[in-house]
Amino acid sequence: MPLIEFTDKGLYCTAGDFYIDPWRPVPYAVITHAHSDHARYGSGVYLCHHLTKPLLQLRLGNNSYEAVAWNEAVYRNGVKISLHPAGHIIGSSQIRIEHKGEVWVVSGDYKTVDDGISHIFEPVRCHTFITESTFGLPIYQWQSQSIIFEQIGNWILRNQEQNISSILIAYSLGKAQRILQAIESVTDTIWVHGAIWNTHQTLKAAGIHLPEVKRVTAETLKADLKNAVVIAPPGADGSPWLKRFNPYAVGVCSGWMQVRGNKRRNNADAGFVLSDHADWNGLLSAIEATGAQKVFVTHGFQSVLSRYLNEKGIEAAEVKTAYGEEEVEKEDTP
Amino acid sequence: MSKSGLELFAQLIGELDSSTKTNDKLFALSNYFSQAPMPDRVWVIALFSGRRPRRIVGSTALQIWCAAQTALPDWLLAECYHTVGDLAETIALLLPGNTHSTDTHNLSYYIEALQKLEKESEETKRHFVITQWQQLHKDALFAFNKLITGGFRIGISQKMMVNALATSVQLDPSIIALRISGKWDPATTSFEALLSNDPQEKDFSKPYPFYLAHALEEAPQNLGDIEEWQAEWKWDGIRGQLIKRNGEIYVWSRGEELMTDKFPEYASLKNKLPDGIVLDGEIIPAKNGQPLPFALLQTRIGRKNISKKQLEEVPIAFFAYDLLEWQDQDIRDWPLEKRVHLLSNIVNNANLPHQLLLSKPIQATSWEELITIRNDSRSMLAEGLMLKRKNSIYQVGRKTGDWWKWKIDPLTIDAVMIYAQKGHGRRSNLYTDYTFAVKDGDKLVSFTKAYSGLTDKEFLQVDDFVKKNAIEKFGPVRTVKPELVFEIAFEGIAASNRHKSGVALRFPRILRWRKDKTVDDINTIADLKKLLALYGK
Known part of the structure; x- marks a missing residue:
């Protein structure tokens, strides 16, 4: 029997009797990171990293949580479980499982480059690697963060010259914190949408150092929002909530901005190719570094990546999961 | 450092791509037209009005060369292409691009260099294309590839281009529209000649910009007295202008494509029509004055050479409904009624009932009667009715008020x-x-x-x-x-x-x-x- 099976509830370890990122309620869930398609309601116990716990509390409320540090072993029925940095967002972890000398690693979502706020990705040797493939095509090759940050900074400065507010669309958990580094070098005041504010407060309380931000509320004076620099979640894009910033320009921060058609579909004034997922070369180098003999490819371009790996002599198969290509954002009140 | 012509063009594409407002697009275009090298301006007008240069390299060759350059398997390149949906962009994304600054040339240099390769061997073409792939920056790569594959899908209407040109050229917008539609070769036409106040030679083929109608969404009664309106069948063919000037016949489609050679039937009109006229009407297959289904027309327009059999089975006629020029005089500002009256004389005098017909105004004394007639559209092989104000002038582009298309439900x-x-x-x-x-x-x-x-x-x-x-x-x-x-x-x-x-x-x-x-x-x-x-x- 394989160490991990693919069931209709999610990835299941029979020997240890636990699930990883299940999409239905289960008694014991090991969670890679706090994005809503990986961490869902209703499970009995959630095992996660210390930094993920407060985010799960924010998003899922009070549950039974077990928090561990990276590389700290937990045993279930003789199966050794440990978490290792995945570099995707704050607290995001790969799950390493060891049983009778056999090692499997579940990547969750990951990126291999250092973004300055999520702990850098740690390659973990294993026999079997279960990898994501969100950007598993060679057209997805990211430029370095510093170049993209410079683009964002210049865009804000250009908008300010023309007295236009700059609205940056970024996921409330992950991208929103990451781009603060780009924004704080060009402006003193950073405004955020309520959904981002909540995440921000949670992370600060957990001891993460982040720049000061101001929350946009119904009481915020329009005069204060002139020429503002604002971070808002994808749900706010195109909504009436943006009207208060008029005149404004919208810049979307996402790996999908790599392709013109996507940019045009988003109707954004600017697209910044900034992703929290590994690009094509990142995926290949991560897979190679594990030394795995067998690779399962999940959510994304799984058929392409697994075929490519097979042709390169790495045994691979695609697996269907319920993880999304993009995080589903809850519409929080602003 | 000032930008080269190709870089300016790449920047223009980037700006047009990322602007969501018409005004921003207009600004980017007029900015481009005021600073780009002269020959490049001509090419941009040509490219964005669908006059792409002849294609000298096929998609398959480009894919093979790109696969070789990137050491990717063919199937993976095909997957990338299906996802991006544009080969030029796919290749630009896959190639590493030159990260050092190198000299690049004008847009016209690349287009002309590509055109010169037309008769050359595959190997010579490959060498040229790959050399550019290695020398060009990533941003410029996409623009360069697009010059080969065509199809910019950039959303520039003729109107926007005219308005952008009007900011840097001292010409009336309608004159600019007239000049840039019609037959001209960007390789041999200078910007000055194209948009000068005094063209050196007259282009006898030039059509007028089409007057287009909006769909009628409300009850026709709201249009007022039916006596002020002319109703016609809305034919299901290709909208076109039939021009006779200087002893020659020219046929233009609404897509501003010169289609004279596709319809040899119209040659017989040459000796029957007076000189100096422009007719607006519908290109439709018809037998004995009765329209045939549109699907048959499609069997004709797809072909380069038309067989005798096709000419017999699917003869093409022109159903005329307007007259824009008469005795070499632009009469678009005459009232419709007067234009149509003249038109019917011209059609009758030509007496070629198989090639040239008058799309006769429909007689109805009340809107109710007209509604009943309209219900018969499908059996007439018409899409519905056109309603035109009898005293309307022939305007430019899609305008509200005087002309309406009143189609039947699908x-x-x-x-x-x-x-x-x-x-x-x-x-x-x-x-x-x-x-x-x-x-x-x-x-x-x-x-x-x-x-x-x-x-x-x-x-x-x-x-x-x-x-x-x-x-x-x-x-x-x-x-x-x-x-x-x-x-x-x-x-x-x-x-x-x-x-x-x-x-x-x-x-x-x-x-x-x-x-x-x-x-x-x-x-x-x-x-x-x-x-x-x-x-x-």
């Missing part, structure tokens, strides 16, 4: 989606191109594709469904669980032995997503055959 059928494929352009990496089926006993039979009619949000939902419910994969096509039901609208139906279902639809599109229906509720092949028997003649 035919519809409920069908289930069975295949999906990713779209192009702004639909890249989204499953937006669908094939639909009706029931044939307990089987499903595909009968049409449709690409339009859903909102962006609905496309996202269907895309999500396809990704989760794909059954099999045939190249870029996915077979999906037959579950989603859509109401398909179409303008006409004809028998076809090219399609499994035995029918071909005219202008099929999605009317609405029938979330209230299941696959058990869809129409049958018998229903389609019934429509064919009713309307397929």
